[in-house]
Amino acid sequence: MPQKTDEIFSQQFHQNPYDYYKEIRPHQPFTKVKLISGMETWMAFSYEASEAVLKDPRFIKDMRKVYPDEVTDENMPPIMSSMLFVDPPDHRRLRNLVQYGFTPQKINALKGRVEEIALEQVERMKGKETVDFIEAYAFPIPIRVICELIGVPEKDQMDFQRWSHVLVDVMDPEDHEEAMGEFIVYLENLIEQKKLTPQADLLSDLIRAEEDGDKLSKRELIGVIMLLIVAGHETTVNLIANGLLALLSHPDQLQLLKENPDLMPQAIEELLRYNGPVEFSTDRWASESFTFMGQEIAKGDHVIVSLASADHDPQVFSNPERLDITREKSPHIAFGKGVHYCLGAPLARLEGDVALRILLQTFPKVSLAVSESELEWRQSIIIRGLKTMFINLNN
Numbered sequence: 001m002p003q004k005t006d007e008i009f010s011q012q013f014h015q016n017p018y019d020y021y022k023e024i025r026p027h028q029p030f031t032k033v034k035l036i037s038g039m040e041t042w043m044a045f046s047y048e049a050s051e052a053v054l055k056d057p058r059f060i061k062d063m064r065k066v067y068p069d070e071v072t073d074e075n076m077p078p079i080m081s082s083m084l085f086v087d088p089p090d091h092r093r094l095r096n097l098v099q100y101g102f103t104p105q106k107i108n109a110l111k112g113r114v115e116e117i118a119l120e121q122v123e124r125m126k127g128k129e130t131v132d133f134i135e136a137y138a139f140p141i142p143i144r145v146i147c148e149l150i151g152v153p154e155k156d157q158m159d160f161q162r163w164s165h166v167l168v169d170v171m172d173p174e175d176h177e178e179a180m181g182e183f184i185v186y187l188e189n190l191i192e193q194k195k196l197t198p199q200a201d202l203l204s205d206l207i208r209a210e211e212d213g214d215k216l217s218k219r220e221l222i223g224v225i226m227l228l229i230v231a232g233h234e235t236t237v238n239l240i241a242n243g244l245l246a247l248l249s250h251p252d253q254l255q256l257l258k259e260n261p262d263l264m265p266q267a268i269e270e271l272l273r274y275n276g277p278v279e280f281s282t283d284r285w286a287s288e289s290f291t292f293m294g295q296e297i298a299k300g301d302h303v304i305v306s307l308a309s310a311d312h313d314p315q316v317f318s319n320p321e322r323l324d325i326t327r328e329k330s331p332h333i334a335f336g337k338g339v340h341y342c343l344g345a346p347l348a349r350l351e352g353d354v355a356l357r358i359l360l361q362t363f364p365k366v367s368l369a370v371s372e373s374e375l376e377w378r379q380s381i382i383i384r385g386l387k388t389m390f391i392n393l394n395n
């Protein structure tokens with residue numbers, strides 16, 4: 001049986017992880033992997049193992065509980081005190097504070113605004129022959145939306161892009177620390193400004209919760225804003241771009257969608273499954289020693305889930321390597337599972353739907369400007385996304 005785990009996160013792996021998963025999943029559904037950094041981790045590749053990890057409360061998120069002597073608030077950035085990196089009951093308290101802003105009803109009310117933003121972006125592309133789809137369209141839409149929702153000035157978005165890229169890509173630890181420091185100082189200043197002039201936005205609401213005293217600490221306030229900015233920056237851009245790429249490389253499915261625009265919601269689910277933006281879950285840690293999927297887990301062990309591999313598991317999805325936008329009731333886990341299930345899922349679905357619909361209506365003859373093999377994937381430990389994606393608008 002091939003132990004190919006040392007390839008994981010190599011450039012070659014990022015170019016086509018699905019072939020790799022196909023080979024490893026049946027033999028090693030849940031296995032120990034040595035990462036390029038030398039760190040050992042358990043990794044779930046099958047759907048069954050992935051779902052089991054995400055739902056098992058013995059795999060916890062809060063490193064401070066597993067390594068209390070080494071990990072403290074002082075040596076961890078505030079994002080580690082946000083809902084994504086803590087466990088119940090703190091998790092519930094933190095999620096409740098922002099959940100009201102992300103319900104399907106609240107998000108549906110944003111539809112008109114998301115459409116306006118998408119139309120402005122296509123307007124800027126008109127008349128050009130070739131554009132980098134990520135820079136011109138897939139990236140600006142979700143950024144502008146999340147900035148408006150939180151109440152962050154749009155002019156600062158280029159800084160966010162740099163900071164959040166550094167946080168999720170494999171990069172120099174020094175760059176990482178510097179970016180995190182700048183990001184924190186920026187948010188502290190923004191919070192001070194908003195305190196003086198509160199507005200009708202999520203940040204002003206959260207500041208009120210922090211000022212009330214017992215609901216949210218200052219550190220948690222900075223943490224949740226960082227989380228929302230990073231989640232809003234790094235994910236939906238890749239639903240839009242990976243989604244368009246998948247459609248362009250499957251002309252029959254693209255044609256079907258153009259002829260039946262009502263298939264869009266189903267298509268979005270299939271694009272999330274087929275080439276989803278979040279390839280790996282964030283870190284989990286074993287809070288105790290126990291046997292899991294036939295393996296001996298020791299207290300403190302590190303675990304991650306390959307959401308992308310789970311979503312291509314033939315045990316759950318027939319013909320998983322096939323893009324089929326008519327697939328019904330897909331149980332994909334592109335938004336995760338369990339208590340940390342993506343808070344932004346309704347927003348991401350809306351943005352993906354609006355963005356692809358308006359693009360295909362405006363530029364029905366859009367095509368890739370480079371061959372697929374020339375596309376370069378980002379070397380991220382979480383995100384599956386392209387560095388650039390040049391397209392011909394053929395308008």
Ligand code: HEM
Pocket residue numbers: 083084085095146227228231232235236239276277278280281282283307333334335336337339340341342343344345347348349
């Ligand atoms: C959590 C995927 C868009 C906010 C997650 C998780 C996944 C995910 C897989 C769980 C990670 C884990 O358990 O380790 C996605 C995908 C998106 C997307 C595929 C786009 C297509 C967004 C957007 C926002 C957002 C637009 C924000 C506005 C969050 C938050 C959490 C989260 C706050 C943490 C939830 C918690 O810990 O309770 N997302 N996300 N996401 N996502 Fe998303």
